[in-house]
Amino acid sequence: MSTTANxxxxxxxxxxxxxxxxxxxxxxxxxxAERQERDPVWLRQLREDAxxxxxxxxxxxxHDEDWRFTNLAALxxxxxxxxxxxxxxxxxxQIEKFRVQGAGCRLVFxxxxxxxxxxxVGELPGTLEICPLERAIAKAMEGGAPNGIEPVGCAPEGIExxxxxxxxxxxxxxxxxxxxxxxxGAYLRIHRGAVIEQPIHLLYVSAGAGAAIMTHPRTLIVAExxxxxxxxxxxxxxxxxTAFSNAVTELVAGQDAMVSHFLVERENLAAFNVSTLxxxxxxxxxxxxxxxxxGGGLVRNNVHPVLAGEGAxxxxxxxxxxxxxxHLDNYMLVEHAQPQCSSRxxxxxxxxxxxxxxxxGRIVVHKDAxxxxxxxxxxxxxxxxxxxxxxxxQLEIYADDxxxxxxxxxxxxxxxxxxxxxxxxxxxxxxRNLLLYAFAAECLDRMNDSPAREFVASxxxxxxxxxxxxxxxxxxxAPMKEEAQSWEEVG
Amino acid sequence: xxxxxxxxLHASVDGHEILKGLNLTVNAGEVxxxxxxxxxxxxxxxxxxxxxxxxxxxxxxxLFNGKDLLEMKPxxxxxxxxxxAFQYPVEIPGIGNAYxxxxxxxxxxxxHGQDELDAMDFLPLYKERMRILEMDDKLVNRSVNEGxxxxxxxxxxxxxxxxxxxKLAILDxxxxxxxxxxxxxxxxxxxxxxGPDRAFLVITHYQRLLDYITPDFVHVLVDGKxxxxxxxELALELEDKGYGPEADxxxxxxx
Numbered sequence: 001m002s003t004t005a006n007x008x009x010x011x012x013x014x015x016x017x018x019x020x021x022x023x024x025x026x027x028x029x030x031x032x033a034e035r036q037e038r039d040p041v042w043l044r045q046l047r048e049d050a051x052x053x054x055x056x057x058x059x060x061x062x063h064d065e066d067w068r069f070t071n072l073a074a075l076x077x078x079x080x081x082x083x084x085x086x087x088x089x090x091x092x093x094q095i096e097k098f099r100v101q102g103a104g105c106r107l108v109f110x111x112x113x114x115x116x117x118x119x120x121v122g123e124l125p126g127t128l129e130i131c132p133l134e135r136a137i138a139k140a141m142e143g144g145a146p147n148g149i150e151p152v153g154c155a156p157e158g159i160e161x162x163x164x165x166x167x168x169x170x171x172x173x174x175x176x177x178x179x180x181x182x183x184x185g186a187y188l189r190i191h192r193g194a195v196i197e198q199p200i201h202l203l204y205v206s207a208g209a210g211a212a213i214m215t216h217p218r219t220l221i222v223a224e225x226x227x228x229x230x231x232x233x234x235x236x237x238x239x240x241x242t243a244f245s246n247a248v249t250e251l252v253a254g255q256d257a258m259v260s261h262f263l264v265e266r267e268n269l270a271a272f273n274v275s276t277l278x279x280x281x282x283x284x285x286x287x288x289x290x291x292x293x294x295g296g297g298l299v300r301n302n303v304h305p306v307l308a309g310e311g312a313x314x315x316x317x318x319x320x321x322x323x324x325x326x327h328l329d330n331y332m333l334v335e336h337a338q339p340q341c342s343s344r345x346x347x348x349x350x351x352x353x354x355x356x357x358x359x360x361g362r363i364v365v366h367k368d369a370x371x372x373x374x375x376x377x378x379x380x381x382x383x384x385x386x387x388x389x390x391x392x393x394q395l396e397i398y399a400d401d402x403x404x405x406x407x408x409x410x411x412x413x414x415x416x417x418x419x420x421x422x423x424x425x426x427x428x429x430x431x432r433n434l435l436l437y438a439f440a441a442e443c444l445d446r447m448n449d450s451p452a453r454e455f456v457a458s459x460x461x462x463x464x465x466x467x468x469x470x471x472x473x474x475x476x477x478a479p480m481k482e483e484a485q486s487w488e489e490v491g
Numbered sequence: 492x493x494x495x496x497x498x499x500l501h502a503s504v505d506g507h508e509i510l511k512g513l514n515l516t517v518n519a520g521e522v523x524x525x526x527x528x529x530x531x532x533x534x535x536x537x538x539x540x541x542x543x544x545x546x547x548x549x550x551x552x553x554l555f556n557g558k559d560l561l562e563m564k565p566x567x568x569x570x571x572x573x574x575x576a577f578q579y580p581v582e583i584p585g586i587g588n589a590y591x592x593x594x595x596x597x598x599x600x601x602x603h604g605q606d607e608l609d610a611m612d613f614l615p616l617y618k619e620r621m622r623i624l625e626m627d628d629k630l631v632n633r634s635v636n637e638g639x640x641x642x643x644x645x646x647x648x649x650x651x652x653x654x655x656x657x658k659l660a661i662l663d664x665x666x667x668x669x670x671x672x673x674x675x676x677x678x679x680x681x682x683x684x685x686g687p688d689r690a691f692l693v694i695t696h697y698q699r700l701l702d703y704i705t706p707d708f709v710h711v712l713v714d715g716k717x718x719x720x721x722x723x724e725l726a727l728e729l730e731d732k733g734y735g736p737e738a739d740x741x742x743x744x745x746x
Contacts, residue, residue, distance in 0.1 A: 416581050417581050420581040422564070424574075424595035
C-alpha cells in the first residue's frame with residue numbers, strides 16, 4: 001500500500017466529510033425545533049452539547065488511532081436522511097423470520113421508530129419495565145402513571161439519572177451523533193432482585209425507503225441490584241438498500257446484578273452499522289457482552305465496559321464472520337477502575353474472500369485497580385488469500401499489582417483436519433462447515449444455556465452454511481455473488 | 492472380480508517419485524500385510540488409496556470393486572467402502588467424537604440411499620463397540636482425538652472402522668506406539684471384523700502385530716515396489732533376516 005494513495009484518499013475523505021455533514025446539520029435543526037416544546041431541558045442540553053462535539057469534529061479519519069484500520073470515507077460521503085415515521089410499512093410476515101424462539105417479549109423499531117403493531121409484550125412480570133424511550137421521556141414530562149393503552153408498564157424513574165451519563169460523547173463522535181439525533185429506542189428497567197428468565201428481544205429493522213436512511217437507535221438498560229436478565233439487540237434489514245445505523249446502548253448494572261447483552265448484526269451487505277455498548281459495572285456484578293457480527297457491509301462494534309465497583313466481572317465475547325467485501329471492526333475499551341475485578345475478552349473471527357476484520361482491544365487499568373485480572377484472546381481463521389485481519393492489543397497499566405495477558409492467532413482451515421473428515425465420508429463442503437462451526441462455536445461455549453444461546457447458535461450455523469457454499473462456488477470458479485460486492489467502491 | 496486391483500502404480504509427492512510401479516490384488520475376505528523399511532512407500536500407498544490430494548498419481552490404475560478409485564474424492568472412496576486408520580490420527584477441537592462418527596455414518600448411508608440414523612439409534616451401537624475396544628465412556632462427547640493418549644487415538648480409529656463397516660480397511664502402522672495390552676485390544680477389534688466380505692491391508696514394519704492379526708499374505712515393499720510376496724511365514728523370516736539386499740535402510744528393523 002503506497003502512502004501517497006493513502007493520503008489522497010484521506011484528503012478526499014476530508015473534503016466530502018464537511019460537505020456531507022450538511023444532512024446531519026439539517027436533521028439536527030429539524031429535530032431541535034420539534035423538541036423545543038417536547039423534551040425536558042436536561043435532555044435538550046445533553047443533545048446540544050453532543051451535537052457541538054460531533055459538528056466540531058466530524059467523522060474520524062484513519063489518522064485517528066482508534067480508527068486506523070477502518071476508512072469511513074464511504075460512510076461520510078453518503079447523504080443519509082432521517083426516516084419519516086410511518087413512511088415505510090413493514091408487516092408482521094416480513095419480520096417473522098427474525099423471531100427469537102423463547103424470547104419473553106419483543107420491541108420492534110422500523111427505521112428507528114417504534115412499531116407497536118409489530119411488538120409483542122404480552123404479560124410482563126411487574127418487576128420488568130420495558131417501553132420505547134421516546135414514550136418513557138414523554139411520561140417523565142407528564143409525570144403521570146402509565147395509562148391503559150400503554151403496551152407496557154413504564155415508570156420512567158431513573159431516566160434522567162442514567163441516560164447519556166455513561167456514553168462518552170467527548171471521545172467518540174458516533175456516541176455524540178447518536179445523542180444528538182436519536183429519535184427512539186428502548187428503555188428497560190429490571191427491578192431489584194428480579195430474575196427475568198426469558199431474553200428480551202429488541203429488533204431494529206432497516207427497511208428500504210428509496211433513499212439512504214440513517215437511524216440512531218438509543219437503548220438504556222438499568223439492571224437494579226441483584227437482578228438477572230438477558231437482552232438481545234438485533235439489527236436486521238428488509239431489502240437490499242443501504243442504510244446507516246448508529247446505535248448506542250448504555251447498560252447500568254447495579255450491585256451483584258447478572259446481565260447478558262447480545263448484539264447481533266445481520267443486516268444486508270450494503271449496510272453501515274456502528275454500535276456502541278457502554279457498560280457500567282457496580283460492585284460484584286457479572287456482565288457479559290456477546291457481539292455476533294455476521295452481516296453488514298461496514299460494521300464497527302465498540303464495547304466499553306467500566307468496572308467501577310470492587311469484584312466486578314466482565315466477559316466480552318465476540319464472533320465475526322465476513323465474506324465478500326465485508327469490513328468488520330471490533331473495538332474494545334475495557335476500563336478497570338476498582339480493585340479485584342476481572343475481565344475476559346475472547347473474539348473469534350472468520351474471514352473469506354476479500355473480507356477484512358479488525359480486533360482492537362484496549363485495556364486500561366487505573367491507579368486504584370489493584371489485583372486486576374484482565375485477559376484478551378483473539379483467534380482468527382482466514383479462508384482466502386485476500387482476506388485480512390488487523391489485530392491490535394493495547395495495554396495501559398497504572399496500577400502495580402495486576403495480571404494482564406493477551407494473545408492473538410491467525411490461521412487457516414487445517415488441511416489435515418479437512419482430509420480426516422473427508423476420509424470418513426463427509427463431503428468437502430460439510431467437512432469445511434463442520435470445522436468452521438467448531439471454531440465459531442467457541443463463542444457459544446462462553447454463553448449460558450438459554451434461548452438466546454440457541455438463537456445465536458442457529459444464526460451461526462446458517463451463516464457458515466452460506467460461507468461454505470460460497471466458498472465451494474468460488475473454488476469451482478463460478479462468479480461471485482453480485483450482492484457480495486454491492487458496496488465495492490467503498491475501498 | 493478382485494476387491495482391489497492395483498496396476499503399475501506410480502505416485503509422487505512434491506515431485507519425488509515414491510511409488511514406482513506397484514502391483515497388488517486383494518480379494519474380499521483376505522488380510523494382506525505390507526511390510527517394508529521406512530521410506531519404502533507404505534504410507535504413500537495408504538494415502539493414495541484414501542485419495543489424499545497431496546499425492547500425485549503419475550501412472551497406473553487402481554480399481555476398487557471394479558470402479559476407478561483414482562477418479563474418486565476422499566469422501567467418495569470412503570462411501571464406496573475404503574477406510575484408512577491413520578498412523579497419526581488428527582485432533583479436531585470442537586467436534587464431538589460421537590457426533591463426528593454419526594455424521595460420517597450418515598454421510599455414507601445417504602450415499603447409499605439409506606435413511607439417516609438418529610442419536611437414539613446410534614448411541615447404543617457406538618457404546619457397545621466402545622466396550623469391545625475397552626474405551627472409556629467419557630470419550631463419547633470429548634472432541635475428536637483431543638487430549639487422547641496415543642493408545643486411545645489408535646483405538647478410536649478402530650472404533651470408527653467398526654462403526655463405518657468398510658469393505659477395505661487400511662491400517663497404517665496402527666501398532667506403532669502401542670503397548671502390548673493396547674495392541675491386543677486393537678487386534679481383537681480388527682479380528683472381530685474379519686469376514687468374507689471385508690478385506691484388510693495391514694501396514695506395519697513389525698512382525699509383532701501379525702502375531703495377533705494373522706495375515707493371509709505378506710508383501711515386502713522396498714523402494715516403491717513389491718519385491719516379495721508370501722504367506723504369514725514370510726513375516727517371521729523378515730523378522731529374522733531383515734528385508735534383504737533390496738532394502739538399503741538396514742536400521743528400519745527393530746533391535
